[in-house]
Amino acid sequence: MTRRLVKTVDELNLAQGQIAHYSLQVSSNPEMALPFTVVAGKKPGKTLCVTSGVHGTEYSPIQAVVEFTSQIDVPDLEGRMILFPVVNLPAFQSKSIFTSPVDGLNLNRVFPGRENGSLTEAIAHTLTQQVVSKVDYLIDLHSGEITEDLFPFALYHETGDKVVDSQSRLLATSFGVELVAKTGTNEDEGWSDKGTLYAVAAETGVPAIIAEAGSGEADSKSVSTLTTGLTNAARAMKMIGGQKQRGSSSGQPRFLHRLLPRKAEFSGLFCPTHAVGDHVHKGDTIGHLTDILTMTKSEVTSPAAGVIIVQLKSILADVGDTLVEIGVL
Numbered sequence: 001m002t003r004r005l006v007k008t009v010d011e012l013n014l015a016q017g018q019i020a021h022y023s024l025q026v027s028s029n030p031e032m033a034l035p036f037t038v039v040a041g042k043k044p045g046k047t048l049c050v051t052s053g054v055h056g057t058e059y060s061p062i063q064a065v066v067e068f069t070s071q072i073d074v075p076d077l078e079g080r081m082i083l084f085p086v087v088n089l090p091a092f093q094s095k096s097i098f099t100s101p102v103d104g105l106n107l108n109r110v111f112p113g114r115e116n117g118s119l120t121e122a123i124a125h126t127l128t129q130q131v132v133s134k135v136d137y138l139i140d141l142h143s144g145e146i147t148e149d150l151f152p153f154a155l156y157h158e159t160g161d162k163v164v165d166s167q168s169r170l171l172a173t174s175f176g177v178e179l180v181a182k183t184g185t186n187e188d189e190g191w192s193d194k195g196t197l198y199a200v201a202a203e204t205g206v207p208a209i210i211a212e213a214g215s216g217e218a219d220s221k222s223v224s225t226l227t228t229g230l231t232n233a234a235r236a237m238k239m240i241g242g243q244k245q246r247g248s249s250s251g252q253p254r255f256l257h258r259l260l261p262r263k264a265e266f267s268g269l270f271c272p273t274h275a276v277g278d279h280v281h282k283g284d285t286i287g288h289l290t291d292i293l294t295m296t297k298s299e300v301t302s303p304a305a306g307v308i309i310v311q312l313k314s315i316l317a318d319v320g321d322t323l324v325e326i327g328v329l
């Protein structure tokens, strides 16, 4: 298959009803190009950009973008979809968790990036300047990394712009997952969305969400949650017709007040005592951390009452790593 190399989505000139494959050249790094597919509906309309593979071992979202791209009903689509299955190619190709093997940076912490920065910063800059700022909506798909378990949720970033915020909120609530949260950059309130793709998109004026399902390896249930969610969200934006499909949640989503991490106080083997989706009280034991040099075993307790949305599997945790993330209800 031949792919046309482009520097910006402004160069796309697809006729209505066409599908084409491209590669986006990363500015200042001509050897790096990110594959993407564009689907132009039969009628003109808004443009939705879907990204996954911001993190290298989040395979359910990557598989979901592959499947969703082939499932789009072109005659039923109004507008365009721009779909990137893997935006962090260095992390994907090396199966690296959280960070890039090239510069040690977490792509989802460096948006909007820097043109002449490191490769991860350049990828962020190119995506922000040449794609995200030129589309109408953005959905960034994630899951747990291969080392994590995760309960499905969607987040949107509050900007203060009523129109952007209400559309971001609609994307999140229509996606079809049970848990939704509004996030901000204030670290005193728990998890901060500073430097994330969806927060920077929203601040640029593009309604956006991050939607998460799955635990690293691609499983059919999580892939289905994400492809159904994309369909639901596109329908809510009136880009496709039909009734809302059921997602992983059959009713209205529940709103989380904040996301609170419990971090490792020393390096050790973490063994969780609960499953993601479990409800816990503040102070409940949620796992144990064992220093294998001293055989010191320490109880890990929940920082708040809520639901466990992300946790490390039974693996080595470095000091400062997030062991468990609590969604506070």
Ligand SMILES: [Zn+2]
Binding pocket: 054, 055, 058, 142, 143, 145
């Ligand atoms: Zn991720």
